Amino acid sequence: MLRGIMRNIEVKSRVVVAAFCCTLIALSLPAQDDDFGDFAEFEDEMQKKVDATSVPDPIEPVNRSFFWFNDKLYFYALKPVCRAYKTVVPEPPRRWTCNFFRNLGFPKRLVNNLLQLKWRGAAEELRNFTFNSTAGVLGLFNVSESHYGWEARDEDFGQTLAYYGAGPWMAVHLPALGPSNLRDSLGMIPDFALDPITYVDAWGTRLAIHSGEVINETSLRLGVYEGIKSESLDPYRFLQDAYEQNRQKKIKE
Amino acid sequence: MNKITLAFLTAAFFSVTGFCGVDAKAETDNILKKTISQGIEILKGKETSDAQKLKLFDGLLDQSCHTDLMSMLALGRQGWGVFKTEQRKEFTIAFVNLMTRTYYSKLNQADVTNVKVEYKDNIEISKSKRTLKTLMSSSDNGFEVCYKFALRKGRWAVYDMEVEGISLIASYRSQFTDFLKSKSPAELLLEMKSNDEKFSAVKVVP
Numbered sequence: 001m002l003r004g005i006m007r008n009i010e011v012k013s014r015v016v017v018a019a020f021c022c023t024l025i026a027l028s029l030p031a032q033d034d035d036f037g038d039f040a041e042f043e044d045e046m047q048k049k050v051d052a053t054s055v056p057d058p059i060e061p062v063n064r065s066f067f068w069f070n071d072k073l074y075f076y077a078l079k080p081v082c083r084a085y086k087t088v089v090p091e092p093p094r095r096w097t098c099n100f101f102r103n104l105g106f107p108k109r110l111v112n113n114l115l116q117l118k119w120r121g122a123a124e125e126l127r128n129f130t131f132n133s134t135a136g137v138l139g140l141f142n143v144s145e146s147h148y149g150w151e152a153r154d155e156d157f158g159q160t161l162a163y164y165g166a167g168p169w170m171a172v173h174l175p176a177l178g179p180s181n182l183r184d185s186l187g188m189i190p191d192f193a194l195d196p197i198t199y200v201d202a203w204g205t206r207l208a209i210h211s212g213e214v215i216n217e218t219s220l221r222l223g224v225y226e227g228i229k230s231e232s233l234d235p236y237r238f239l240q241d242a243y244e245q246n247r248q249k250k251i252k253e
Numbered sequence: 254m255n256k257i258t259l260a261f262l263t264a265a266f267f268s269v270t271g272f273c274g275v276d277a278k279a280e281t282d283n284i285l286k287k288t289i290s291q292g293i294e295i296l297k298g299k300e301t302s303d304a305q306k307l308k309l310f311d312g313l314l315d316q317s318c319h320t321d322l323m324s325m326l327a328l329g330r331q332g333w334g335v336f337k338t339e340q341r342k343e344f345t346i347a348f349v350n351l352m353t354r355t356y357y358s359k360l361n362q363a364d365v366t367n368v369k370v371e372y373k374d375n376i377e378i379s380k381s382k383r384t385l386k387t388l389m390s391s392s393d394n395g396f397e398v399c400y401k402f403a404l405r406k407g408r409w410a411v412y413d414m415e416v417e418g419i420s421l422i423a424s425y426r427s428q429f430t431d432f433l434k435s436k437s438p439a440e441l442l443l444e445m446k447s448n449d450e451k452f453s454a455v456k457v458v459p
Contacts, residue, residue, distance in 0.1 A: 038381070038405060039325055042412060046326050049423050151395075230451070231355045233428045233444055241427045242419045249418025 053244040055168045055181055063173035067236045070178055074225060082219040089219075096140040097216045102152070103132050103139025108194040112155035116163040121153060128152055154250060157191045158184030162251045171240050179243035278375050280409050281383050281402045288317040289370055289387075296360055310357045314349065318411045319403055324348045326412065327425045328433075336438045344438075347445040352421070354449070359416075367391045381405070 057063065086094070106129040113122035128144040136143040144150040161183050162168075168181035192198055200206045232238040295301070295309045314320065324345040325333050336344060371388040378384060381404040389398055401413040413422045432441055 039322065040330075042322060042326055042403065043330050046413075046422060046426065047329070049420060050329075050426055053423070054427070227358050230448075231351065231358065233432055233441075233448065237428050237431050238424055241424050245415075245419045245423065246417055 053241065053248055055171045055240070055244055057171040057240070059170070059172075063171060063240075064236055066173040066175045067239070069175055070173070071235075073176065078215070078218055079222065082215055082222055085215055086219040086222065091220075094216055094219055097212075098220060099132070099136070099142045100139045101213045101216075102142070103129065103136070104196055107196065108157075108191050109152070109155045111194055112157060112160045112191075115157075115160045116155065118155070121155065124150065125152070125155075153253060156184075156187055157189075158187030158247070159251050161187055162247075168244065168247075171244075173236070173240070179239045181244070181247075184247065277377070277383060277404070277409060281385055282372065282375055284317055284402075284409060285385055285387070285400055285411075286372070288313055292356075292360060293368060297366065307353060307357055311349070311353045314353055314356065318352075319405055319408075320349045320352075321345060322403065322405065322412050323352070323422060326422045328429055329426055332426075332429055332433055335433070340438050340442060343442050344445075347442060347449065348425075350449050351425075351445060355421070383409075 106125065110122055110125045110129075113119075113125055128150055129139075131144045131148070131150075132139045132142060135141075145152065158181075166183050168183050170182050172180045172182055172185050174180050174185060197206055197209050200209065228238060229235045291313055292310065295306050295313070298306065301309070324341075327348055328336065328344065333341065368389065368391045371390070373386040373388060375383060375385045383402040385400045385402060387398050387400070389396055396417050399415040400411050401415070402409050403412045413420055415421070429441065432444070436444075
């Protein structure tokens, strides 16, 4: 009787040891390595990402024609002007100009932070604007970021619409402005109203200021578009797709 | 005797399950730090030509990325399915070349002498997946780069990277999917080859 119980305990402990050994072996083994074994897990993750950022493009031929127009505009007009400007104006003043225009975007960022109920973001925006406009000499120096590490976050009406549930609706490629979607394109209208330059009286001056802003900013990013073109099979598709992915990140922030 | 065996096995069990998270964090941190510092050193090398630098970058990507998985993900289940075995091999080579060029030219555009890399969160997604966020900044600007790591065949390596939310693999996937809607895998391979040749012949001058 006693011998029977002892044998039973011995058998059970062997089973436990065997189970432990099996678990250890299983844990020590590398992940599945066949073609589609663990690939499915990654594939599902990637497909979700692609699905989340894919936007219908019902007016693709029109969008592509605007892409073609923008491409020519860049290579035949903007780039030569920017290269000349870059030769004449050294980098620090171009960076200061960029900071100045960025600081002017304060009303747009503040209002959209408030509309999205981002109180902390609105407070940070107000703080950055105060520091940059005073210690940063009218925004020429981005002291809030360079000295205090306070990063500014882009907020616009397109993001506000997305915050309240609006989807991108459809892909749009705007002449002179590049990739966008219908939601963000419509969002540009209220943002335009929050831009202080809009209230400059003479339209010629307004146009000159906006052109100057674009030339200055592009002069700091020369080579980026060329890189995209050389590395993509379809630069139009890449730009639209990259735009949506980047917007989704901004909306989530 | 049995008790000793059980104690030993229990200790071994916890050492495998409990500490693998810590090891994985340290391992992925080390891989990334080593790869980025090597990449910056390659770019700083004034004596080496562009072609030599690209070759060094190729080796760097090979050792730190799951290039086979990246190629499969770039085509997707459907796309990968229509490629024959030989074409898959050819595609993997062409895609790695494309990634090397992309990564090389992006870093080459930045001011590498002043580049700073801030290593932020290293998060465990699952036992075989981690994401490592970095903030890369130079005199130009700063941008967030998120590296996605996977444990495959007992090796931690990158399988995707996102620059300001833009996934390298997802971006190529959209382009390849679009291309394969109207053209064949052979045409895609040809297009990739001619693209590679164009890049080798023409240097992008800002």
